[in-house]
């Protein structure tokens with residue numbers, strides 16, 4: 688059955704969307720996007736979009752930085768997303784992908800033209816990583832910095848940096864890359880933020896170290912503080928701290944919360960998922976379907 692998408696103010700069958708091979712989005716990556724999940728609750732027969740408004744706020748911030756003008760508010764984009772999910776009648780956990788971009792087929796990579804477009808598509812998504820735990824390696828590729836290509840936006844073009852790091856990690860026999868900043872501090876994974884646990888503290892690179900401020904990262908920090916009473920430290924993290932940490936884990940919309948059990952051929956802790964990661968995961972999956980009333984405001988029912 689054909690999937691429905693949102694494109695330029697309408698819900699259409701996916702095959703009806705016509706985007707030029709000359710478009711700047713395709714030729715130069717002049718666009719930005721979001722990645723959102725909606726979680727299916729089998730028992731309640733209900734789908735819940737997770738932190739929907741925050742994702743659209745971040746999309747609009749990316750658009751502003753990249754000079755892409757979109758004629759919708761975050762609230763309107765949330766509404767369209769709910770309409771789209773209902774139209775597709777999903778009864779499973781799904782990944783939602785809004786993309787805002789320059790559609791013009793004028794040859795040069797200019798951001799000032801006014802052919803701004805937005806589309807949203809969705810697809811079922813379970814455990815994206817396909818693994819319960821990761822072996823990671825520090826990449827020889829450095830993460831883009833704010834003076835090059837703003838990492839706090841989800842700019843389409845920035846994912847070439849991510850893809851190169853992932854390729855290197857996979858070709859060297861690891862599951863995932865860890866990128867350092869241009870200054871040599873730990874930044875993030877290709878599509879996820881990173882946390883370390885050391886002596887009862889949860890440590891994570893600060894926004895000044897060119898990370899994308901992940902919405903899952905924020906959820907993890909809220910849970911660690913509110914539910915586990917952990918001290919959270921946002922600061923620059925040196926590479927070798929990854930070796931001495933008791934735990935390392937990733938967080939992200941697609942990745943959710945995934946332990947890193949090995950970094951650069953060194954076991955993290957005892958080489959198994961740690962206690963903090965296990966607890967955070969349990970708490971995280973306990974709130975994605977609106978069952979934890981304290982955090983029900985994170986979840987928007989679709990049906």
Ligand code: PMP
Nearest residue numbers: 878879880899901902903939940
């Ligand atoms: N860093 C990068 C580079 C990402 O692409 C993502 C995924 N959006 C994240 C971190 C995690 O962000 P979030 O938790 O909002 O998905």
